[in-house]
Amino acid sequence: MFNYNIKMYLKIFILASFVFITNCSVNENYSVVDKTPEAQDPWESLNRGTFAFNQQFDKYLLSPLAKGYRFIFPSEIRTGVRNFLSNLSEPWTSINAILQGDFKNTGNTIARFLINSTVGILGIFDVATEIGFEKQKEDFGQTLAVHGVGPGPYLMLPFLGPSTLRDALGKVTSLYADPVTLALERNDKDQWIWIGMAVKGIDFREQNLEKIDNLNATSVDFYATLRSLYLERRSSMIRNQNVNDTDPFQEFDVE
Amino acid sequence: MKNLLRYLFIAFFLLSHSSFSLDSEVAKSFVIEIGNQAIKILKIPVDDKEKRKNELQDLLQEKFDMKLISKVILGSKITKNASVEQLDKFSEVFQLHIVKIYSSQLGTYKGQVFTVNNTEIKKKDAFVYSTIESPDYPVTNIVWRIRERNNIPKVIDMQVEGVSLLRTKKNDFAMVLDQIGLDGLINKLDQMNKISDLKIPGE
Secondary structure: OHHHHHHHHHHHHHHHHHHHHHHHHHOHHHOOHHHOOOOOOOOHHHHHHHHHHHHHHHHHHHHHHHHHHHHHOOHHHHHHHHHHHHHHOHHHHHHHHHHOOOHHHHHHHHHHHHHHHHOOOOOOOOHHHHOOOOOOOOOHHHHHHHOOOOOOOEEEEOOOEEEEHHHHHHHHHHHHHOHHHHHHHHOOOHHHHHHHHHHHHHHHHHHOHHHHHHHHHOOOOHHHHHHHHHHHHHHHHOOOOOOOOOOOOHHHOOO | OHHHHHHHHHHHHHHHHHHOOOOHHHHHHHHHHHHHHHHHHHHOOOOOHHHHHHHHHHHHHHHEOHHHHHHHHHOHHHHHHOOHHHHHHHHHHHHHHHHHHHHHHOOOOOOOEEEEEEEEEEOOEEEEEEEEEOOOOOOEEEEEEEEEEOOEEEEEEEEEOOEEHHHHHHHHHHHHHHHHHHHHHHHHHHHHHOOOOOOOOOO
């Protein structure tokens, strides 16, 4: 019953988001958002509230867990876990690469999955990168962007952090369409989806413990810094997007 | 007529020469120099934080146009209304702020290899594309924006994996500037610069 309710809620969220995003991409004001990382953040006060919650979550749970994870497990084991989880995301990456018409990356991702699942012992060792098949992440948010869907407003997600409406929709879609997720659901092993997500989160935080803490300590407005970093990074990850369309030097070009 | 053509030719030559005054090879070797200096800083033991900071400050002063970067970060509206003293003070605290950021994010030397790839000239700037390869991390792409300032090449922005230093700081300061103004931001940065040294990744 609980699972059913969650699924219903997610379906409603997807539909609502889709309607919203479609409207956004038609709206003139939003049509240029990907080219200008200074994002539309109409929900800033709500987002800042969620951000404050996330910071408490990080302070009391995520960061201590990440420190414990680093303390208990040696770097070789952490790398193995990271590779294993990363390998499980390759089938979904290859589907997105197909949907984006990027056949070179599709081939690369399939090769990576086959090599790492076999020679790399279930993905624990990233043999593929060593022989020249570099990891390239593609998600459904990027697929939507490639097909012209605007990012919509900036969105701070509880627990998950910075996003946009489009990218949040991408995350939700992956819960329904990722072959690995579907296989786990079909075998009534839903709990592994959440465990995998939690481990990924802890691993990411462990890898960036000092970087994130230092970024926080050296930011005047950490919320705005993260927003800027996220939007620019996403913009550069999406093909054919040029982040330099509005050049901040323009107003000083007379010098 | 011949004289007229000669003058036109000279004028054209001067104009075309000035718009491409920054040669791509000059920009490339300038970035290689920066890369070598950065690797030297990475090699300084993490315990010697003071030396790391000093070297980084020298690098910024020598190779970056911090005054122009500061002005662009503040935007033309604030710059026009600010006094020279305010702008100088901001430039000074901002430079220390950047040293604080990078000395805490630079990490340690673990066999990183810095490679300069290609250069593009767009309007009056050269964009130099480079990579850092490390045995532990995926390849990092860095784009350097170089402009000739008083006949010397200077970095005016850098993009790490598509994220611009200038835009990030512009966004970081926007709300504070709006709420407490330039003097408020200067005070805030001054206080932040006084906090004790942060833990370096890999320390």
